[in-house]
Amino acid sequence: MNNPYLSGNFAPIEEEVSVTQLAVTGQIPAELNGQLLRIGPNPIAADPASHHWFLGNGMVHGVQLREGRADWYRSRFVMDDELVAARGGAPVPGPTNPLQLGNGVANTNIVYHAGQRLALVEGGNLPVVLDADLNTVARTNFGGTLPGGLSAHPHLDPATGEVHSAVYSPFWDYVQHVVVSREGVVTRAENIPLPGQPMVHDCMITPNYFIVLDLPVLMNMEAAVAGEPFPYRWSDDYGARVGLLPRAGRAADITWHEVDPCYVFHPMNGFEDAQGRVVLDVVRHPRMFATDKHGPNEGIATLDRWTIDPRQPRVSEQRLDDQGQEFPRIDERLTGAQHRYGYSVMVEEGFAFGGLIKHDLQEGRKEVYDEGPSRNFMEAVFVPRSSAASEDDGWLMSYVYDSASHVSEVVILAAQDFTAGPIARVQLPQRVPYGFHGNWVEATAQ
Ligand SMILES: [Fe+2]
Numbered sequence: 001m002n003n004p005y006l007s008g009n010f011a012p013i014e015e016e017v018s019v020t021q022l023a024v025t026g027q028i029p030a031e032l033n034g035q036l037l038r039i040g041p042n043p044i045a046a047d048p049a050s051h052h053w054f055l056g057n058g059m060v061h062g063v064q065l066r067e068g069r070a071d072w073y074r075s076r077f078v079m080d081d082e083l084v085a086a087r088g089g090a091p092v093p094g095p096t097n098p099l100q101l102g103n104g105v106a107n108t109n110i111v112y113h114a115g116q117r118l119a120l121v122e123g124g125n126l127p128v129v130l131d132a133d134l135n136t137v138a139r140t141n142f143g144g145t146l147p148g149g150l151s152a153h154p155h156l157d158p159a160t161g162e163v164h165s166a167v168y169s170p171f172w173d174y175v176q177h178v179v180v181s182r183e184g185v186v187t188r189a190e191n192i193p194l195p196g197q198p199m200v201h202d203c204m205i206t207p208n209y210f211i212v213l214d215l216p217v218l219m220n221m222e223a224a225v226a227g228e229p230f231p232y233r234w235s236d237d238y239g240a241r242v243g244l245l246p247r248a249g250r251a252a253d254i255t256w257h258e259v260d261p262c263y264v265f266h267p268m269n270g271f272e273d274a275q276g277r278v279v280l281d282v283v284r285h286p287r288m289f290a291t292d293k294h295g296p297n298e299g300i301a302t303l304d305r306w307t308i309d310p311r312q313p314r315v316s317e318q319r320l321d322d323q324g325q326e327f328p329r330i331d332e333r334l335t336g337a338q339h340r341y342g343y344s345v346m347v348e349e350g351f352a353f354g355g356l357i358k359h360d361l362q363e364g365r366k367e368v369y370d371e372g373p374s375r376n377f378m379e380a381v382f383v384p385r386s387s388a389a390s391e392d393d394g395w396l397m398s399y400v401y402d403s404a405s406h407v408s409e410v411v412i413l414a415a416q417d418f419t420a421g422p423i424a425r426v427q428l429p430q431r432v433p434y435g436f437h438g439n440w441v442e443a444t445a446q
Pocket of ligand 1: 108152153201265266436437
């Protein structure tokens with residue numbers, strides 16, 4: 001059986017690679033000192049009949065930039081129990097969550113927090129700590145303070161240095177608001193009971209609220225009993241709602257606001273307006289996992305704005321852009337505050353990647369940067385020129401797969417001169433498979 005998520009650039013690569021002295025076209029800004037990290041699934045033993053894109057061993061890819069040069073590219077498996085059994089070596093050190101899934105895999109995001117590179121996944125697994133060369137160090141439960149797993153999308157509050165996550169498990173009938181301090185200790189874990197067991201991929205924070213997405217993609221017992229490796233399905237009758245939880249409140253303090261059924265993997269950002277309304281910019285899928293059991297393929301996803309009056313029962317919805325897109329990012333110094341700019345990847349029917357989109361939400365316009373049908377951009381990461389730079393004054397970096405040459409490169413764009421083309425391209429020795437997320441780790445933070 002041909003599984004599209006094991007074909008083309010979705011297909012895994014077999015070996016870990018280390019290459020130094022990468023060829024560069026153009027000039028890497030001297031201010032960019034750090035590592036551009038990315039992660040995705042790279043299954044070593046997938047069954048094409050049942051494989052789902054979201055499953056499989058994790059592989060991290062990284063490029064280190066320093067003083068205008070590209071020091072190295074590395075790819076490394078994020079070790080899990082299956083990889084240890086297949087490749088040999090010691091078990092992954094550190095604690096194990098008894099409710100872990102898929103051999104303790106971590107394949108969805110890589111972030112830097114409290115002095116550690118953390119490879120992350122949702123559904124109940126512990127974060128996996130990587131060293132500066134991207135090798136696996138150990139699983140962590142933050143010194144025993146994390147009650148279950150973490151999520152793939154912790155959001156850093158720039159005001160406090162804390163990260164906020166919505167944690168779920170197929171074995172829980174609640175979603176958990178977890179706050180991890182600047183020092184890497186869990187300071188809050190509040191269980192919010194839910195009527196079903198939805199997939200809660202991401203969350204948002206605003207100055208007053210933690211935002212919970214209770215949307216109709218549910219753990220399906222029938223599918224689980226049938227042995228399907230990814231037992232989450234669209235529900236026609238669950239409904240859809242957004243919860244506003246006061247950031248330090250108890251579960252009973254949450255207010256729920258109905259929205260038309262849809263699925264959101266990724267918010268762009270949320271903020272509060274002058275009237276005290278909560279405004280959420282989200283990438284909205286019309287449905288999810290209704291017909292395709294192998295990946296997120298239920299029609300194109302649009303950029304929508306949801307406005308919530310905390311006293312009103314319904315969300316007000318507005319379409320901002322009907323072009324297919326995913327993986328929205330902002331200048332993350334503005335997480336929870338009003339953003340003017342957002343950056344996303346063109347994604348058409350069948351999860352076909354394209355160029356990048358830059359949204360100016362104040363002016364209601366966008367720019368598109370597209371290098372043609374063979375050039376497939378992945379999530380763009382924004383890095384400000386300096387800590388004092390204004391919003392959008394910095395660089396966008398993306399791994400780009402070229403389907404004509406079957407190799408990838410890292411492309412660096414000046415965000416304020418978005419359509420002018422890259423100021424630098426870093427040639428990589430191989431292709432980087434389509435994956436999920438990545439981030440920039442400043443050298444000074446390490
Ligand atoms: Fe994600």
